[in-house]
Amino acid sequence: MTARPANAHQARLLRLLRDGGPNSRAQLGDQIDLSRSKLAVEVDRLLETGLIVADGFAASRGGRRSHNIRLAPELRFLGVDIGATSIDVAVTNPELEVLGHLNQPMDVREGPVAVFEQVLAMAAKLKASGIAEGFDGAGIGVPGPVRFPEGIPVAPPIMPGWDGFPVREALSQELGCPVMVDNDVNLMAMGEQHAGVARSVGDFLCVKIGTGIGCGIVVGGHVYRGTTGSAGDIGHIQVDPDGRACACGNRGCLEAHFSGAALARDAEDAARTGRSQELAAKLEASGRLTAVDVAAAAAAGDATSLQLIREGGNRVGQVIAGLVSFFNPGLVVIGGGVTGLGHNLLAAVRTQVYRQSLPLATGNLPIVLGELGPVAGVIGAARLISDHLFSPA
């Protein structure tokens, strides 16, 4: 794909076809502020570029039957979601439906060279499976702040070796297609917005609880990234002035008290000090504990594990309560690896928010788990690059 829309109307048409699938000219005309003749001109121009194709007749609405149009079905986007401990890579069609998806464990601390070698191998494997001949664009998520226009990670706390690495430029050369880079949390928010629980919500928060904690902020349908790209960096909001020492140098940061990493540490501590037989058995069996173990132990009735989940939910709920008062969102989505803790976690978060935030802000506020699980990030990545490609050049 080398063509790009020539103006804002064409860009809007492409996004409507991406988000709504094949459609008739007549129905597109209803959704866009263009006269019938001007719409026809823009559609014809897009047909010439090959970005869209005719797709049979639409159902009649009376009068002449209208042609359906759709995005060129051979368009392929690559979505890459680099987490702290694993990599997700997926290929989507132009409507951002996942055609193939791979997940592999990988420590982001091995650095950009090793990680991208892995990413390229995974992309090649997906291509070899026959779902894509090439990629028209790729979106990449990394677990840290990104200088967005340039696509470069900045001072990412859990990503030593990545500071200043030109991710966008390097991957664009390797893949031979346009690349956009963003924080993994923003991509999760975009994924849930495109195909998950946040469809049709204009202003919402998406809190990702994985190894760390971050928050995607969507304002009027668009991701808000802040002045230096660090918006949503809530892991170091203080929840207890006399709390635990955090890797950032402060005390009582949210992440020090609750995150995938903190929970694993607390669980191992509970196992070693004899507070949980269940966790002790799991630790002996596998040598380490994760959020998944804590969730399983809680489900099996282990009181200590349940307590750990509740305390964690209270901590993150305390922070979300403040954000709800401040931001007055229409929806709060909780996602990330720790959502395996499920409804125990959600109940604790909700309790804090509904107790602490003012009724006016919480009156109609749903607080829900994400719907897409591990594909939220890759769908968000595909949306990121398609937003870029479906903008006037």
Next chain:
Amino acid sequence: MTARPANAHQARLLRLLRDGGPNSRAQLGDQIDLSRSKLAVEVDRLLETGLIVADGFAASRGGRRSHNIRLAPELRFLGVDIGATSIDVAVTNPELEVLGHLNQPMDVREGPVAVFEQVLAMAAKLKASGIAEGFDGAGIGVPGPVRFPEGIPVAPPIMPGWDGFPVREALSQELGCPVMVDNDVNLMAMGEQHAGVARSVGDFLCVKIGTGIGCGIVVGGHVYRGTTGSAGDIGHIQVDPDGRACACGNRGCLEAHFSGAALARDAEDAARTGRSQELAAKLEASGRLTAVDVAAAAAAGDATSLQLIREGGNRVGQVIAGLVSFFNPGLVVIGGGVTGLGHNLLAAVRTQVYRQSLPLATGNLPIVLGELGPVAGVIGAARLISDHLFSPA
């Protein structure tokens, strides 16, 4: 003024003339994405409506000399800022410069009928002084959340009797002109953006510390009001789980620990328990204490007053630190009555924010006092109504 711009281009031209003052067609053309001939058409149509007028010749840029145009100089906006304990009313010209300004004490708890009687009397007095023949529109700020499209206060905690009162409709009838209503904190943010310290900043926070505490949020140059209009309601964010009981029913809310009202209470307590001779003398003299007294005592070297200011600054700084991590603003403005506490307050706020927020978010972040003092709100109110009138009908 009955005319409204017919399209987005005309609206943009009117706002450019409001914000930049009289200007030449040539220079307006540089700022707006219109061909020379289309610009001429839109300018001619605006001249016909009477919204703009010709204003002599511009300095030559070579070639034919360009005509200056400006907003019709007789346009008058009324800005009204209703606080918890006083009312500000001002009249501005079309460039939102204040031509006359009155301030009177008034308890908002006396209810909308009494308050608006006062507002109308003040507006009449300004008119009688000869600066306005009538008002083309009025902006009104109230100290509580507002259902913005309808201009109706909703469940305002410090405004008993106002819940559901149709402010917009009632005042529009009384004044005989269009009216828009917003939260006072949003208006302060718009005022500082138009004529104060936040000019040219796209994303910023404006924290108003008066009787209560609130925060105006500006995203991409526009006030963000949230899903139900309560965004920025930070007064009830919890700063101490074991803290003071708050009027809202929770414990440890920011407002319970620091605000104009909390500071006055703490100061009177310090006076009565003998911790401050300075405050005791002031209390005996006037029967009550306010933030102004605490500021004066601190300036006179009273250690207890200084301590109160520092503790308050620490509390509000603690909350702002979290908001800075979350929102990554380009600027934080502190305004409202308590800014009389000045640099002692600011130093305490800055200390907390620079210590607790991540360096990436605070690197280039200025935290400053508002520049406009009590006129920030009325200028913001004039901007609010002019934004409305300078939009396509």
